[in-house]
Amino acid sequence: MPKMKTHKGTKARVKLTGRGKAKAMRTGKRHINYKMSGKQIRQGRTALILADTEVPRIKALLPYG
Numbered sequence: 001m002p003k004m005k006t007h008k009g010t011k012a013r014v015k016l017t018g019r020g021k022a023k024a025m026r027t028g029k030r031h032i033n034y035k036m037s038g039k040q041i042r043q044g045r046t047a048l049i050l051a052d053t054e055v056p057r058i059k060a061l062l063p064y065g
Helices: 008-013 038-043 055-061
Strands: 014-016 022-025 047-049
Touching (some): 008 014
Antiparallel strands (some): 022 047
8 A cells, every 4th residue: 555645735834733623824914915904914923723624624635644
């Protein structure tokens, strides 16, 4: 049986927590930030726990995560 390959794009964007939840950074922070309020920019710094319905798909892409 061959080894399963990790999806490198998912590996760069998503981390699995110790309890098996998927954690990712929020979107919309790279450019055109002058339009955003300070509140939006501050809230974008925090990580986001992805929905429970997304976790099986993420775990399939990260078999050794």
